[in-house]
Amino acid sequence: MPELFISGLSHKTAPIAVREQLVVEEDKLREILVDLCATGVVSEVMIVSTCNRVEVYGVAEAPGEARALAFRRLGQHRGVDPTSLETLLYTKSGAEAVAHCFRVAASLDSMIIGEPQILGQVKEAFALAQGCQTVGPRLHRLWSRAFGVAKKVRTETELARHAVSVSYAAVELARKIFGSLDGKSVLLIGAGKMGELAAKHLVDQGAFPIFVANRTWRRAQEMARVLAGTPVPFDEWPGALAAVDIVITSTGAPEPIVRKTDVEGALETRRSRPLFFIDIGVPRDVEPGINELETVFSYDIDDLKQVVESNLRERLREAQKAEALVEREVARFVAHGHDLEVVPTIVSLRERLEGIRRGEVAKALENLPDADLRTRQAMDALSQSIVNKILHTPIVKLRESSRSGQGRSWTEMIHELFGLGRGRHDE
Amino acid sequence: MNLVLLDLALLAYVGATALALVHLIQRQDRIHRAASLLTQGGWVVHTLALVVRGVELGRPPLGTLVEAMSVVAWAAVLFTLWAERQYGVKVLGAFVLPLVSVLGVSAAWLPPGLTNLAPALRSAWIWGHVTLAMLGISAFVLNFAGGVMYLLQERQLKAKRPGALYYRLPSLETLDRITYRALTLGFPFLTLGLFLGALWARTAWGSLFTFDPLALLSVLAWLVYAATLGGRAIAGWRGRRAAFFAVVGFGALALTLGAGLLLPGRHGS
Structure with a gap:
């Protein structure tokens, strides 16, 4: 009986220099899929091609033959010598192939474990093969289950729960402090890219209103437009400290611009409402020691990186659950x-x-x-x-x-x- | 009969405590579901046990401190099940159930005390007094758990080194809301309960307030909670301060219970 197999290479076995050689556009991919089936080497076939992996999933009497043919066709395009690929390719069949497929879909085989894009990518690859009518009952059954397993992993473990980027980690911290970010007001000081990104994430989560302060008035207006916020003259932002919930700073200033005394002054009127500083500037924009004030939380870029690292560790721990x-x-x-x-x-x-x-x-x-x-x-x-x-x-x-x-x-x-x-x- | 039921309920609570703690570490939904089911089952059996006990005694099962402790555990479980659902905080059980188990187990092991009440105590007043006070106290169990969780989470956030608890505990805002809700739930009960107690003391002994360790300490606890509520309303105390007072208030309640159990007084058995 023909056997289910998967064969390919990924970020784990092949360097980017090789992977990029094998990337082919969709039309070419369609052609290869149809051809592979037409030769009769495979009865069903699908190809997953992303920047981190190029893999052939199929059903064949002789998987070795199918794999050689598939990768010759994939490499042909850019003149890759098929024999040079041989040592980089892995092939799995039977239960091992099933396990590989489930792990890929659940993002357990990804470079950053738990990253969500891969599921969309394999779904697209599946749809593409379906469009070419190279998906038969066995691949269909395999992938429908794989998508189900991926969903189960996402809901039953926290594999993809915690942020692995600095700007998103800041948003998560804000949520740990404020719960919902709906209606939480944000003050963005400075025009750094990362600061803007963090502010955008906050807006996406419902933060409102947004105030933007910048030494250059024009720049403040520009960013305010992007974030649907209000520009504030640079020397007036300390007045906003009493009212806002989250302050993001990313200026190029050589000295801290948020002083402890300013914050202490603002706290008197805040009546114990928490105030969260996200300081992405280097050198730092928020004076150290502000974190010690009651109801104030202040994270600089290193603190955020530390959070990201423990989030990654947390993901690895969750990955064990997902593997089981x-x-x-x-x-x-x-x-x-x-x-x-x-x-x-x-x-x-x-x-x-x-x-x-x-x-x-x-x-x-x-x-x-x-x-x-x-x-x-x-x-x-x-x-x-x-x-x-x-x-x-x-x-x-x-x-x-x-x-x-x-x-x-x-x-x-x-x-x-x-x-x-x-x-x-x-x- | 009711002793068997009570033991069953206790067993369920202790089992649920263990599961809730495992869930806190492992965070598997299955384990939380099991803990939750066991808690609910325990609570139903506990309810039955209290009813049977009441029928056997021919009066509410609130005549002695030990009986009252069991009722506090019963109501605390009820409030916690409600709050877990209301606020979507699955780890609440891990903080409340240990207290419930300790209360329940010690109530089961302590000598039951006099079951025949002195004639002075036979009055409808006393049931109102005890019921309300116990309901108040069980809400403060929840208040205390919320406060402890708040302080733990706040420490994690201040230390900037997210540990296991950072991931498991909900947001500060949610914890503050639970703590506050439990406070506003418990305070009216406690206030009315103490008020009835004082009124009834005047009828029974002729004075509003004579020396009784339990009564004095419970007034102290009441003052702490009153101060927290006042601070919130007037000075906007929230978060850390409110959580801190939740812990202090519960400490006063624990002292009150200890005094009732160990020192002679009108509440002693």
Whole structure:
């Protein structure tokens, strides 16, 4: 029977210099997919091509051949020598291929574990192959389950929960302080890119209103427009400290511009409302020591990096949970797959015996024209229970054999013994 | 009968405590669901136990301090289940259930005290007094747990080294809201409860306030909570300060309970 396989290279096995050589545009990819199927080497095929991985998923009698052909075609485009790829390629089949597929979809194989883009990318690759009609029942079953597993990993573990970028880590901290950011007001001082990015994230989460202060009035107006905020004259921003919840600073000033005394003054009117400083400037814009004030939290760029690092550690910890989940799903998928292999045989076996039973019962009743309803029912029940008793053990054995991977020889034998027609059924 | 039920409920609470703590470490939803189910099951059995006990005694099961402790545990579980759902804070159980278990287990182990009340105590007043005070105290169990969680999370945020608790605890804002809600829930109950107690003391002993360690300490606890509420309303105390007072107030309540159990007085059994 043709085998499910996956073969390719990723950021783990091949440098970017190789990966970029194999990137092909969509039209070319379509052509390759169709050609691969047309040669008959594969019966089903799909190609995932991103900047971090180029992988061929398929069903083939000889996966080695399929892989050689696929990568020759992928490399052809830019004149990559296929033999130079051989050492970089990995190939997996059977349960290992299933596991690989689930791990990729769940972002466990990504460069940054838990990054969300990969799921969208494999979904696109799947849609592309579907469009070329190179997806058959087996790849379909594999990927539908893989998407399900990816979703399960996302909801049941916190693999992708915690930010791994500085600007997003700042937003998460804000959420740990304020809960919802709806209606929290933000003051952005300075025009650094990262500051602007953090402010944008905050706006996305519902922060409002936004005040922007800059030494250059024009720049303040520009950024205010981008963030749908209000420009504030640079020497007036300390007045806003009493009112806002979050202050982002990213100026090029050589000295801290947010002084402890300013903040202390503002606190008197704030009535214990928390105030959160995100200082992305280097050198720092917020005077150290402000963090010690009650209800004030002040993070500089190093603090944020530290948070990112522990977020990454947290992701790795969650990844263990996700791996265990994937492992369970693979086992279930494979076991069920084997079950599927023997199901047609079980069905035809049942049909066959049911046919015999009905025939014989009808024959017997013809000879008993006086039989009352009760007798008829009793005969029916008797024959049914005999059939069921006889079938019980073979069916159980058949299921067991399929789980240990020997389903095929058993199904063939049963087809022979009971004369069930062809030895193999369509999937 | 009611002892078996009570033991069952306790067992469920202790089991749920263990599961809630495991959930705090492992954060698996399955474990939280199990802890939650066990808590709910325990609470239902506990309710039955209290009803059966009341029927057996022919009076509310609130006649002794030990009985009252059991009722505090019962109401605290109820409030916590509500707050977990209301605020979507799954780790709340890990902070409240240990207290509930300690209360429940010590109530089960302490000598039950007199079950026949002195004639002076046989009055409808006393049931109002005890019920309200206990409801108040159980809300303050939640208030205390919220305060502790707030202080822990605040420390994580100030230290800038996110540890395990940073990821597990909800936002400061949410914790502050829980703490405040529990305070506004518990305070009227406690106030009315103490008021009824004082009125009834005048009827029974002829004076509003004679020396009784439990009564004195409970007034102290009441003052702490009153100050927190006042601070909030007038000076906008929130967050850390409110959380700090939640802990202090609960300390006063714990002293009150200790005094009731160890020192002679009108509340002693």
